[in-house]
Amino acid sequence: MRRKRILTGRGDGRSCARIGIRYGRTMISPSDRVTTFRALHVPGRPLLMPNPWDEGTAKLLASLGFAALATTSSGHAATLGLLDGSVDRSATLAHATSIVAAVDVPVSADLENGFGLDPDAVFATVTDALSVGLAGCSIEDFTGDADRAIYSMSSAVERVAAAAQAARSGSELVLTARAENFIRGNPDLADTIARLQAYQDAGADVLYAPGLTDIDDIRRVVASVDRPVNVLVRPGVATVTELAHVGVARISVGGAFSQVALAALGRAGRELLDQGTYGFMDLAAEGRNQATAAFSVR
Numbered sequence: 001m002r003r004k005r006i007l008t009g010r011g012d013g014r015s016c017a018r019i020g021i022r023y024g025r026t027m028i029s030p031s032d033r034v035t036t037f038r039a040l041h042v043p044g045r046p047l048l049m050p051n052p053w054d055e056g057t058a059k060l061l062a063s064l065g066f067a068a069l070a071t072t073s074s075g076h077a078a079t080l081g082l083l084d085g086s087v088d089r090s091a092t093l094a095h096a097t098s099i100v101a102a103v104d105v106p107v108s109a110d111l112e113n114g115f116g117l118d119p120d121a122v123f124a125t126v127t128d129a130l131s132v133g134l135a136g137c138s139i140e141d142f143t144g145d146a147d148r149a150i151y152s153m154s155s156a157v158e159r160v161a162a163a164a165q166a167a168r169s170g171s172e173l174v175l176t177a178r179a180e181n182f183i184r185g186n187p188d189l190a191d192t193i194a195r196l197q198a199y200q201d202a203g204a205d206v207l208y209a210p211g212l213t214d215i216d217d218i219r220r221v222v223a224s225v226d227r228p229v230n231v232l233v234r235p236g237v238a239t240v241t242e243l244a245h246v247g248v249a250r251i252s253v254g255g256a257f258s259q260v261a262l263a264a265l266g267r268a269g270r271e272l273l274d275q276g277t278y279g280f281m282d283l284a285a286e287g288r289n290q291a292t293a294a295f296s297v298r
Contacts, residue, residue: 028104030133030171037106037135037174040067041206041228043247046240049230051110053079053258055102056295061257062103063294068135070108071096075258084255085144089115089125097132106135108174113151114139119162126166129173136174138208139163141195142184149184157198164203176230177204182211183232189217193224200227206250213237215246222247 040047049068052058053075061069074084076095087095096109109129114122122139129137141156143149151159160177167173177199181192196207208230212218215238222229228249231237233256243251268280 030130030135033106033133033135034172034174037068037108038205040106041174041249043222043228043249044244046231046244046248047250048240049108049250049252050257051075051253051255052099053255055098056291057257057261058099058102058107060290060294062105066105068106068108069099069103070136070138070252071099071110072255072258073110073112074255078255078258078262085112089128093125093128093132096129096134100133107133108136108138108176109134111137111139113142113144114159114163119158122159123162123166126163126173126175127169130166130170134173136176136206137163137167138176138178138206140178140180142178142180150180150186153195153198156195157202160199160204161202167205168203174205175203176206176208177202178208178210180210182209184211187211189220193221196221196225200225206230208232210234210254215242218243218248219246 047068048066049070050061050066051070051072052061053072058069071092073087073092076092077084077087080087080091092109092111092115096107100107111125111129114125116122116125126137126139139160141151141159143151150156160175163177164175167175177196179192179195179199181188181195192209192212196209200207204227206228207221207225209221210232211234212221212231213234213236218229218231218238229247230250230252231243231248233251233253237243238246240251264280264283268283271277271279
């Protein structure tokens with residue numbers, strides 16, 4: 001059944017998406033952003049796509065030369081003093097809008113599980129995401145319930161199909177479907193591959209199984225599907241060169257960069273409290289220089 005497109009959000013930048021988003025001196029249309037983002041997914045030549053957690057970090061990463069960015073649900077939640085999974089749909093879309101407006105590179109949004117139990121909720125979320133200037137978004141099969149962590153195959157496929165239907169309307173979005181088995185404590189490769197194949201058939205443009213680390217498992221996933229594959233950087237994951245060799249098309253860091261920043265802050269705070277010294281000032285000077293270079297670009 002084809003769903004009716006309903007705009008449910010308010011004040012989320014919808015009017016900007018209809019006419020194009022202005023980044024500094026450049027007007028980039030939604031379709032151009034999507035076309036650019038889609039073309040960056042080349043198996044064997046992976047797109048390195050870091051995950052900023054606010055406008056400042058988005059500008060800094062873009063200034064370093066990254067060709068595309070993605071939001072991070074855990075990194076965004078941390079800016080609010082919350083854990084991953086604690087931010088609602090409205091705040092997530094507002095956050096995505098602010099990241100899009102901060103940079104002139106394509107941005108994909110982590111939309112978690114679509115913020116609803118049924119496919120209609122996923123459809124509504126992705127429909128609203130179309131309207132904030134994004135180039136892409138991701139939908140995962142994690143339920144949010146630790147006792148029943150992963151949606152059944154049939155439910156998960158219906159949700160991806162709903163997301164794909166919404167993503168194909170209007171200016172379109174590059175849809176990433178995530179199979180969460182490995183990162184949720186269920187390292188079942190056969191089921192993960194079956195899910196990714198089903199999500200491909202349901203209309204996903206990019207496939208993603210966060211938590212995979214073994215290079216042979218990653219090779220099997222890539223060989224088993226006909227869509228670009230994203231790999232999440234985690235301890236033990238192969239190098240960029242090795243991942244390129246097995247055909248990976250995109251590499252993201254999730255919340256890792258946010259956690260690096262939190263760790264640096266914690267270390268500086270402990271040094272000041274426990275030692276009464278200021279060794280962190282060298283790193284502070286580096287950060288100040290990075291900010292000056294990134295934020296002075298208009």
